Amino acid sequence: MRVRERILAVFCGIVLVAVVARGVEYDVVVLDPNASCIAVADGKQAGCAEVADANGQWSQHAVIWRGEDRERVDLNPAGRLTSQVWDTRGGRQVGMADNHAVLWSSTAQSVVDLNPPGCEYSCAYGVWGNHQVGVGIARTVGEHALLWSGTAESVVDLHPEGFATSRAGGVWNGFQVGYGVLLDGGQTDWRALLWFGTADRVVDLHPAGFRWSCACDAWGIWQVGSGVPASGEYMQALLWSGTAQSVVNLHPEGFRWSYAVRCWGGRQVGVGDDHALLWSGSPQSVVDLHRFVPSEYTWSGAFGIDSTGRIAGYVGNESGRRAAVWIPRWIPVYRCRSARQSACVCTIQGGEVESLLTDPNGWGFDGVLCYVPPDSLDPNAMPVYRFRGRDGLTRFYTLDRAERDKFFREPRNAWAYEGIAFYAYRPDRRPVSTVAVHRFRSVSLGGYLYARDEQERARFAAKGSGWTYEGVAWYACE
Helix, strand or coil, rough: CCHHHHHHHHCCCCEECCCCCCCEEEEEEEEEEEEEEEEEEEEEEEEEEEECCCCCCCEEEEEEECCCCCCCEEEECCCCCCCEEEEECEEEEEEEEEEEEEEECCEEEEEEECCCCCCEEEEEEEECCCCCEEEEEEEEEEEEEEEECCCHHHHHCCCCEEEEEEEEEEEEEEEEEEEEEEEECCCCCCCEEEEEECCCCEEEEECCCHHHHHHEECCCEEEEEEEEEECCCCCEEEECCCCCCCCCCCCCCCCCCEEEEEECCCCCEEECCEEEEEECHHHHHHHHHHHHHHCCCCCCEEEEECCCEEEEEEEEEEEEEEEEEECCCCCCEEEEEECCCCEEEEECHHHHHHHCCCCCCCEEEEEEEEEECCCCCCCCCCEEEEEEEECCCCCEEEHHHHHHHHHHCCCCCCEEEEEEEEEEEEEEHHHCCEEEEEEEEEEEEEEEEEEHHHHHHHHHHHHCCCCCEEEEEEECCC
């Protein structure tokens, strides 16, 4: 199977355009001064902050901010002068402490030194599951991209043949991304690279018409980064899906420069002209996040995004830089479908999405179905109940309590109640700006499908589609 085909196989060929987050509003929480948020996941923001020791000497420490009150936890290991966090997922953080790549589990005491034998310098930039990626530098071999599995001894050298240097910046499932410099690069400097676990399984993502490129992060079929056009001098944000030819230039109109840093679920974050930016797969989808920043701050940057849509970064002015996090007022509901397309899962849980996409049974990712309130505090928001069918794949969702009770009365082996999936609005208690999410049922396949997009709704409602329209399932935020 070719590399491109392998990537698409993960998604069963089902890739739809995600709902653009133009209508989503954000509240910006400004954290500590002289600090930056670099990553966000699992209710924690991670980054770096200037910390004074007992003698009043300042140094940079890796930190996480956790909980509703954003309590700061210092991750700097005992005996180390400085440290940095570069990524966090699944309760783990990666970065560097005194020129050694390190791995944490949310406390300073949990630190694991990943520095391989013989390396004078190493740093870990990305983490996913039990895998970490980064770089190691040794006098004997130079700068090499590295892949770890939780220990220094597990290291895999990803450095591809024919390259002078290489570095890995992001990891998702079995994919790693970064960049390399060819031994004989000519007019080309950095080249974006995509690996599949070993040095000899590498794809050159460098797009035609660019002087240099680099990839920073990966999620699903996508890779994000930036490059400089051969005819230009400023970097531009880029998005790939497995090949150099698949590149999408995310650079928004009216900006002088831009770059993308991280991605999750079809959305990308980065910086353009000193403004934090959010994309949903195209330059037209860009959202300038700086418009949500308090007016006293003149510049900002976005460096991390998680499944809830929270974005980690910084804001700043002439007085300095402060860590910040953008918190969406509504959270995304993601839609995944089984290979046979009769089973549809709608979920706000990022862990469930990633579990489905890495399931050997084959699930496709359709992106963001809609946005809903984050909790039940909105008096008009109603719980959407979820049931699982006997096949283990089919899900049924309803905010109608009578329907819920009907499914409770079904034979015990027909449907299993899975609780409240999320909160949404019913027709008689919906805000004016909400939009409809429609429900379809396939009698022959026994499955249910939920559609937000009007073109998709019309397609499934068409005669002969095999789907029966059952009306509006719930209303969601625009």
